[in-house]
Amino acid sequence: MTDVDDVGNSLVAFSTADAGTTLRLRDEVGGHEYTLGSSEAVSLEPASPDRFVFPVDAAVSFTTSELVLPTDATTFVRDEQGEHLGQLTDERWSFERGTYYVELSPSPKAYVLVPDASFTGVHPTFGEFGSTPRLEFDEPTRIFVGARSPHERPQATITVPDDPEALATAFSYLGSSIKEWSCERSWPTIRGHPPAIERGEELHVPDVLEKPDTGVTIAVPPTYADLYRVAPLAFYLGADVVPGEEAELRLDLGYTEPLRRPGRTLEESVDRLLARCLLLDSLVRVGGYYSFPRYEYDEVAPHLPFYPPELYERSVGEQLVEYLEVPFDVLEPHVPKWTTTAVLRPRLEDAAVVPPLLDSLSRVHVATGADASAEPGRTLDTAVTAYAGRTPPVGETRLVPAAFENLRGREQSVPAECRFDFFGVGQAAVDAYDRVCNAVDTGHEDGVPTRRRRTRPTREVLRRALGASEFLHFGGDVTDEGFVCADGVLPWADLGSVETTVVSIAGGAGGDGVDAAVSLVESGAAAAVVFDGAVPDETVGRLAGYLRSAFSLAWAAELAADDTPHRLVGDATRSVTSRSGGTTPEVLDFTSVGTDRHRLTYRTEVTEQLELGSVLRPAADFAEGGYYLTGGSVVQSMGLTSAEVVDLFEEGYVVRLNGTVYPSAGELTLETVCRSARRALDETGQRT
Known part of the structure; x- marks a missing residue:
């Protein structure tokens, strides 16, 4: 065997270090990496990802007698079919000769395939009990390690000219980031970030991208408006998007489903079909990797014309035929609240935000007419409606493309490390913040985070705070030029790098405050909330308290704002911190x-x-x-x-x-x- 220093592809790579006793797994898209240790030097050989029952992006094989595991990984053992056998703990487990998968869950996610061997395994928590997490084989064993990138960033960028048919071709590659075409793609870790889209002189699809082959085609009139409307469905179904006189779903089984029909708009049809697929896929997957009891399964399965696990091995098209037979009224009460419905403009410049929207499986609507409203029809429940290029209605969100870039690679702070700054408010704001933090159970045993209250900051104090805090409220005047501080105006152009996740301002009614918030997001903030005029100190404190308790900006504002008119800017689904234990x-x-x-x-x-x-x-x-x-x-x-x-x-x-x-x-x-x-x-x- 020949040592291979670097094995893998543009998603995941493997290499050795320390004279071959350390195996490094690297997520090429997100930059994350960790190591596994071996009792002896190993020589890596490329292996086929098809050996694994779980989706992996790349794999290697080598021979070892002992494999040292990451201390902070969650470690599950599964049988040859992938059925869950248990989680390794500080108690040593013995496994008789057979074929097993050991699942490791840092980033990138990895699977150790142990073919036809016996071994013992132990995984103390963070090195407790004086033992190192490890697998010990009864004899030198050839094992296979496969890894899957969480694919939180685009793998490549598609260039598109100002031509709707070229955009249709680009949209046919949206699903190239999805790891497998079973119902398991209803798990978010299987979907991955779609390739980015940018404007250019001619259509260019990088060779690294592969068009999915799911047997699903979406025909749609070649307009930007209709292409945007079907984008979420094209992504989730891995559909080939082609021009057509009517919007319709075509399956290679010979089945055709119209997507725009009397009494139902294209947006309604796509929203309902996407929700139908996600919910039913999540029920069918109980026959797959994870078979634990599900509330929705017990509520819905008795009313279905099929037994969900029996569809697990069927093709996307065969599943769709069965899914479309289910009355939507049976499903709708159990469809989760969608995070975002984006309202785009029917123009090419909005194509760039489609991939990051689909990364969270957002719905996409299109503004039509002088009032820039979306296509009329009934909208399913959604947490955030985000509008591109315009001041949103009260309670809604302005979509800012920079927000997606700002969030990439930014780690959330743990609650005790968060810093909250209050400027231009009374003590009542801090008191309300403390009351909410003390009332909501989110791991406050870690201590209350840093919080500061000042009446009116100087320009330098405000600039430093915008570079250090998780949440900042500015209760002073905001003008077209910038923040009015104690020693003059801090202009938008002089903000520097804004690291604050969420900024709150009393920006006045209408677009002026929204424009100010857009400047903050374009300078680095993830999101902002703009109150129309004066905002009660109690509301500011509650808003901050809910953010500290890991609520998203949208939900925190809903709970805190009462009747105070406000608008959101940027990624309003963003949380400033996360809860322990996921x-x-x-x-x-x-x-x-x-x-x-x-x-x-x-x-x-x-x-x-x-x-x-x-x-x-x-x-x-x-x-x-x-x-x-x-x-x-x-x-x-x-x-x-x-x-x-x-x-x-x-x-x-x-x-x-x-x-x-x-x-x-x-x-x-x-x-x-x-x-x-x-x-x-x-x-x-x-x-x-």
Whole structure:
């Protein structure tokens, strides 16, 4: 065998170090890497990714007697078919001769294929118990290591001239980042970032990109508007996009489904079909890598004309034929709340934002007419509606392409390391912030993060804060020139590099404040919130508290702003911090159905850690049905008494009772709950 110093491709590469006793795995797209250790020097040989039942981008093989694992990796063992056998811990496990996969979950994700061998494995947490995480083989064994890039950045860039048919060709390659064409692509880690698109003189598709071969074609009139509308579906289905007189889905099985029909717009059809596919794929995949109990499966599967696991090995087209037979009314209550619906303009310059939007599986609509509204029709539930190139309506978002670039490679701070700056507000803002942080359970045992309050900063103080804080509120005047500080105006051009994740300003009504927020995002911020005129200190504090508790800007503003008009700018789905253990923000939404009986809807949010298609298992005793899709709103069958509502509030949940949010300890008492119930029942005429 010949040593190979660097094996892999443009996504994942392997190399050796330390005289061959260290194997380095490198994510070529995102730049992440880690190492595995061997008891002896190894010689790497390229291996086929097809050896693995799991999708990998590249693989190598070598012989070793012992493999040292990353200390901070999560390590699962699976059998030859990929069925889960358990997670390695500090207790040594023995595995009799057979074929196994050992799954490692740092970045890039890796699988160690152990063919026809016996071994023992141990993985103490962070080096506890005096032992190193390792696999020990009973004899020198030839193993295979495959790795998959999380593919958080575009692998390549497609150049497109000002020609809709050229854009159609480019859109046919959007799905080239998806790792496999089974229903497992409903997992976000399987999808990857689509290739970037830029404007140029002629169409150029880099050789590294491969057009998916799923047997699905989307025909659409060759206009920018209709091409944008079908882009999410083209990505998720790996469809070949071709010009056509009518918008329709064509399968190589000979089946055709019209996408624009009487009473339903193209946008509605695409939104519904995308939601249908994601939800049903997430049910069919219980026959695949992860078979744990699912709430949505128990609720939906009995009403389907097929048994979901039986579709697991079927082609995309065969699955679609079955999926289209299901009435959407059966599915809609269980479709997760989508993160973003982007409203683009029917022009080529907006093509560049399509790939980063699809990275989070956003919906894409198109503005039409003088009022720049989207194509008329009923829109499914979405957290954020983001408009390109215009001031958004109150409560909505201005889409800024720079926000996507700003977020790449930026690590989220842990809660205790966050810095929050308040300028031009009273002590009430900080007090409200502290109350929310103390009430919402997000790992505050790590300590309260740094927070500063100043009345009116100098230009230098503000510039330094914009380069260091996770959240900054500026309560002073904002003009076309810049921030009005104690010693003059800090111009937009002199902001320097803005590292603040979220900036909050009282920018005045209409477009002036939005223009200021756009400048902040283009200087490096991820997002901004602009309040129309004066904003109560209490609102500022609550907003910051929810951001500290890992809520996205959009959800934090919804919970905190009450009736204060505001607009968002940039990536409003962004969180400034993350929760320990990969959990997601939760809201308990209660509706009173009696003076001492309240119906609970459990709501979760799609986050950067748990994107669309992910699942979570609530730790709370009241949660029913195992794992839930993130972004879901699950109505619990059990009702709760007023005393039980108060108990849950005191456990650290954000509680919304009959439409009113109670974020702070002491605000929700038994008397408050009963009074709210009586008022709600009187308003609906249920109490006599």
